[in-house]
Amino acid sequence: MRTTFFLRKVDQKHPASDDLLSGQNVTNPQHPTPNRNHDKDDNMTTTCSAPGKIYLFGEHAVVYGNRAIASAIDLRTTATVTESNKTTIVSSLGTTGIDYAVHPYISRCIESLAVPAVSIRIDSEIPVGSGLGSSAAAVIATLGALNCEFDLGMDSTALAELGHRIEQDVQGAASPTDTLVSTVGGTVMITPGVSTSRLRLIECGIVIGDTEEFSSTKELVENVRILHERYPAVMNSIFDTIDHLSEIGVAMIERRDYQSVGELMNIDHGLLDAIGVGSAKLSRLVYAARDAGAWSAKITGAGGGGCIVALASDADVAAVASAINDAGGHAIATKASRDGMMIAD
Numbered sequence: 020m021r022t023t024f025f026l027r028k029v030d031q032k033h034p035a036s037d038d039l040l041s042g043q044n045v046t047n048p049q050h051p052t053p054n055r056n057h058d059k060d061d062n063m064t065t066t067c068s069a070p071g072k073i074y075l076f077g078e079h080a081v082v083y084g085n086r087a088i089a090s091a092i093d094l095r096t097t098a099t100v101t102e103s104n105k106t107t108i109v110s111s112l113g114t115t116g117i118d119y120a121v122h123p124y125i126s127r128c129i130e131s132l133a134v135p136a137v138s139i140r141i142d143s144e145i146p147v148g149s150g151l152g153s154s155a156a157a158v159i160a161t162l163g164a165l166n167c168e169f170d171l172g173m174d175s176t177a178l179a180e181l182g183h184r185i186e187q188d189v190q191g192a193a194s195p196t197d198t199l200v201s202t203v204g205g206t207v208m209i210t211p212g213v214s215t216s217r218l219r220l221i222e223c224g225i226v227i228g229d230t231e232e233f234s235s236t237k238e239l240v241e242n243v244r245i246l247h248e249r250y251p252a253v254m255n256s257i258f259d260t261i262d263h264l265s266e267i268g269v270a271m272i273e274r275r276d277y278q279s280v281g282e283l284m285n286i287d288h289g290l291l292d293a294i295g296v297g298s299a300k301l302s303r304l305v306y307a308a309r310d311a312g313a314w315s316a317k318i319t320g321a322g323g324g325g326c327i328v329a330l331a332s333d334a335d336v337a338a339v340a341s342a343i344n345d346a347g348g349h350a351i352a353t354k355a356s357r358d359g360m361m362i363a364d
């Protein structure tokens with residue numbers, strides 16, 4: 020059931036393996052040639068989508084080289100690229116040209132590929148700044164669409180790596196997790212700098228609880244960095260424990276024992292609280308979800324605000340969602356998704 024594909028050999032903490040995420044092509048598997056269409060003015064246009072993600076284990080710890088398990092979910096961002104005589108970026112954040120303040124990620128995508136003028140429209144089902152990988156999904160969908168529209172010939176490894184560099188540029192520090200999961204889809208274990216293993220897809224109910232409080236990944240990662248600098252031994256032992264949760268979580272995921280996965284996720288939530296990325300509202304949503312029968316409820320992503328993720332039996336999803344709403348959050352019931360980046364027909 021597990022397949023492993025490898026990234027570069029730059030390990031600090033775990034033994035290195037061979038290369039790669041493996042030269043997968045980026046076009047729709049049903050359509051190996053680029054899927055470009057004409058818009059109403061007869062301009063060439065390409066649409067590409069990419070998923071958001073949840074962390075079961077390992078956010079923050081993964082930035083320090085520890086293992087993490089994440090899964091793509093059924094919420095996607097779509098980038099539509101049209102060749103044009105002027106570069107414009109249209110999203111829920113506004114309409115701009117290249118603009119590092121309003122559209123830092125998309126502007127960097129356009130500039131790093133050095134493509135001619137384009138119009139890019141971003142449509143997203145993923146709440147922005149919520150810890151669900153909205154920026155990674157926008158970056159991967161945009162890079163995928165530009166790659167296809169301009170026949171740049173980049174494979175998914177190159178796109179995921181470029182996406183990761185763009186996230187690092189904007190955020191200061193970023194693990195490869197968000198961009199990688201958004202590229203390949205599925206439930207995966209990331210060992211930073213070494214490998215990405217595809218695990219059995221999570222098959223139970225997933226309920227997201229959005230605090231609707233914006234969270235800046237850059238600030239949260241910086242706060243954790245400061246704490247790590249002040250108390251390296253304490254923080255490293257917490258990160259080692261989180262790494263261990265990922266390690267033992269794999270077998271539970273493989274045998275679909277989501278109750279035990281949930282117990283470990285609850286431990287991870289406590290550790291995330293300990294490193295200062297919790298909030299009163301996140302805790303309210305976590306306890307509401309658990310009290311309503313969820314196997315687990317924890318922060319997902321950077322924390323501070325953003326979202327919690329709960330795993331529950333399909334039968335309990337409605338009760339968990341309504342408990343999250345009653346506690347002042349916005350519940351989104353979703354599922355894990357096999358689909359990574361996809362060019363639309």
Ligand code: MEV
Pocket residue numbers: 077078079080081082150151152192193194195196197236240319320321
């Ligand atoms: C953000 O979704 C997850 C963090 O671990 C940062 C990262 O991995 O880049 C906080």
